[in-house]
Amino acid sequence: ALVTSAESSVSSYDAIIVGAGVAGNVVAERLAGSGAKTLLLERGPASTAKSGGTHFMPFNDTVTIFDVPAFAFSIVLADPNAYYRDTPHTTGYLFGGGGLMWVPPAEHDINDNWPTGWEYDDIKQAYERVESLNPGTTMPSGNGERYDYEPGAFGLFSDLLGNEGWTHVDAIEQPNEKHLVYSYPPQNVAAGEGIRAGPPHVYFSLALENENFSHQLNANVTRVIRDGGLVTGVEVENEDGSRSNISLNEGGKVILTAGVFGTSRILFNSGIGPIEQIETVENGTTGVTLPDRKQWIELPVGERIRDHPIVTLLVDTSSSDFTFFNNSALYFGTPDSKDIELYNTEASGVIAQSQQRILPWTSVTGSDNRTRHIQLTIAGQQEGQLSVKVYLTHGLTSTGTIAIEANGTMTWAQEPWYNTEGDISAAVAFVDEFRGYLEGSRTLELTASQRNLTSRELVLGGYGTGLHFAGSAVIGEVNDGGSVVDLDTKVWGTQNLFVADASFHADVPTGNIQAQVAIMAEHAAGKIISCRV
Numbered sequence: 001a002l003v004t005s006a007e008s009s010v011s012s013y014d015a016i017i018v019g020a021g022v023a024g025n026v027v028a029e030r031l032a033g034s035g036a037k038t039l040l041l042e043r044g045p046a047s048t049a050k051s052g053g054t055h056f057m058p059f060n061d062t063v064t065i066f067d068v069p070a071f072a073f074s075i076v077l078a079d080p081n082a083y084y085r086d087t088p089h090t091t092g093y094l095f096g097g098g099g100l101m102w103v104p105p106a107e108h109d110i111n112d113n114w115p116t117g118w119e120y121d122d123i124k125q126a127y128e129r130v131e132s133l134n135p136g137t138t139m140p141s142g143n144g145e146r147y148d149y150e151p152g153a154f155g156l157f158s159d160l161l162g163n164e165g166w167t168h169v170d171a172i173e174q175p176n177e178k179h180l181v182y183s184y185p186p187q188n189v190a191a192g193e194g195i196r197a198g199p200p201h202v203y204f205s206l207a208l209e210n211e212n213f214s215h216q217l218n219a220n221v222t223r224v225i226r227d228g229g230l231v232t233g234v235e236v237e238n239e240d241g242s243r244s245n246i247s248l249n250e251g252g253k254v255i256l257t258a259g260v261f262g263t264s265r266i267l268f269n270s271g272i273g274p275i276e277q278i279e280t281v282e283n284g285t286t287g288v289t290l291p292d293r294k295q296w297i298e299l300p301v302g303e304r305i306r307d308h309p310i311v312t313l314l315v316d317t318s319s320s321d322f323t324f325f326n327n328s329a330l331y332f333g334t335p336d337s338k339d340i341e342l343y344n345t346e347a348s349g350v351i352a353q354s355q356q357r358i359l360p361w362t363s364v365t366g367s368d369n370r371t372r373h374i375q376l377t378i379a380g381q382q383e384g385q386l387s388v389k390v391y392l393t394h395g396l397t398s399t400g401t402i403a404i405e406a407n408g409t410m411t412w413a414q415e416p417w418y419n420t421e422g423d424i425s426a427a428v429a430f431v432d433e434f435r436g437y438l439e440g441s442r443t444l445e446l447t448a449s450q451r452n453l454t455s456r457e458l459v460l461g462g463y464g465t466g467l468h469f470a471g472s473a474v475i476g477e478v479n480d481g482g483s484v485v486d487l488d489t490k491v492w493g494t495q496n497l498f499v500a501d502a503s504f505h506a507d508v509p510t511g512n513i514q515a516q517v518a519i520m521a522e523h524a525a526g527k528i529i530s531c532r533v
């Protein structure tokens with residue numbers, strides 16, 4: 001049930017989950033299912049049709065990437081009818097742009113860096129539950145047809161890569177195949193509903209059926225309220241600027257799922273993190289009440305963040321038979337009425353797809369002899385041009401650090417991209433290899449603007465974020481200054497505070513991260529439920 005701040009502040013809960021994104025919805029559904037009286041708090045407004053959303057969430061609602069409520073990406077996908085509700089279409093990100101790629105993690109993604117109790121065999125049950133509810137597909141169009149694949153980016157690149165020995169796999173059916181392979185783009189879908197949707201639709205819908213479950217919107221959690229290691233509730237800033245407290249029942253738990261940046265901010269505001277960050281809060285302008293200094297818990301929150309950096313290569317297709325389909329016109333222009341009808345009546349057609357047409361993966365070795373994985377996403381860019389996004393993924397060694405500013409904004413103390421020579425050399429090696437393929441092609445070449453740059457210049461001059469952040473409150477076996485949460489995802493030094501979103505992840509996977517976030521949240525939920533406070 002949806003509750004107001006007036007209602008939640010006079011009630012109390014067994015589980016309070018902070019942040020209704022990918023992980024938050026998974027954890028809330030599981031906790032409510034375990035019999036706990038559960039409250040899911042979200043600082044944003046209604047998003048999916050299920051939570052009362054009726055329109056595209058304008059992308060520019062958000063100020064910086066640190067504050068992007070990524071759950072917004074399920075909004076319209078969760079409701080086929082929403083497509084024509086909002087004209088003009090203020091954001092295209094839901095279908096196009098980011099694309100909602102759903103790449104189930106490979107066995108090596110889990111086994112390489114995760115600790116005891118979190119290896120591939122341990123998480124199998126969680127993996128299977130996510131798969132059964134939110135399975136992902138390489139055939140998003142409900143009528144079983146593909147639109148704009150051949151001739152097009154898929155046709156051109158399956159030929160180009162096929163000639164070099166790459167093979168065609170299905171990324172959903174064969175998640176472990178991640179070397180010299182390509183797949184139709186895997187996308188997230190709700191089981192049995194024929195619509196593209198993630199946990200904020202799928203898990204949230206299930207949770208709503210449970211009478212133990214409540215949720216509150218526009219509830220910005222500023223901090224947890226604690227007495228030493230015992231958390232007794234959370235403080236919420238409401239839409240009108242007022243602050244109220246929500247209490248935990250005895251034996252209750254608070255689970256932070258506010259995203260990599262949101263969770264770090266709440267921890268800093270609660271006196272948990274590097275002393276320097278807590279002091280910034282103490283001396284800052286947000287008016288947050290910190291616990292007494294002797295109760296501060298020093299942990300490496302915000303450190304060791306990883307992300308997939310992206311370099312975009314532009315490929316000139318003017319000598320090929322490539323026909324450009326203007327995907328962004330679906331969102332920013334006036335789409336073809338037949339495309340809209342096909343989507344709204346049969347969950348089919350080009351709108352059911354994302355803009356990407358082919359996803360290849362391979363691996364390369366850096367100058368440090370370490371293997372790194374590469375993901376490519378390939379899409380039409382404009383007439384006569386394709387974009388090939390090169391993601392450096394699993395195996396990367398660059399890390400970054402986030403910090404809080406006096407006004408509460410999150411910022412980088414150190415950016416997490418390409419700050420090791422191993423990463424740079426691996427990406428350069430891949431770009432060299434790819435340019436070799438193009439040189440052997442009679443129809444494709446880099447655009448004139450990129451042709452004269454060296455591969456190193458292309459990598460270092462053009463990278464940006466993959467928006468796949470992880471690791472700001474990393475999991476560890478011992479409290480030795482290298483981790484923030486224990487093997488149950490409980491924050492060291494506390495009795496009942498947990499972190500279950502991408503923050504606690506030991507590493508970034510080979511493909512887009514969201515499926516891993518959902519699976520690890522499922523696994524964390526099991527541990528949190530069995531943890532005695």
Ligand SMILES: Cc1cc2nc3c(=O)[nH]c(=O)nc-3n(C[C@H](O)[C@H](O)[C@H](O)COP(=O)(O)OP(=O)(O)OC[C@H]3O[C@@H](n4cnc5c(N)ncnc54)[C@H](O)[C@@H]3O)c2cc1C
Binds near residue numbers: 099
């Ligand atoms: C533009 C974009 C495109 C992306 N595309 C893809 C893709 O195609 N495939 C993929 O796999 N991944 C994609 N990602 C990444 C993916 O969305 C994230 O990895 C994933 O959402 C992380 O899940 P999470 O549960 O850790 O946090 P989130 O899903 O970000 O959830 C955090 C939630 O907490 C809320 N919150 C934050 N602070 C507070 C607070 N103080 N109080 C209450 N609530 C709070 C936020 O509003 C948000 O709803 C994309 C990300 C972005 C930004």
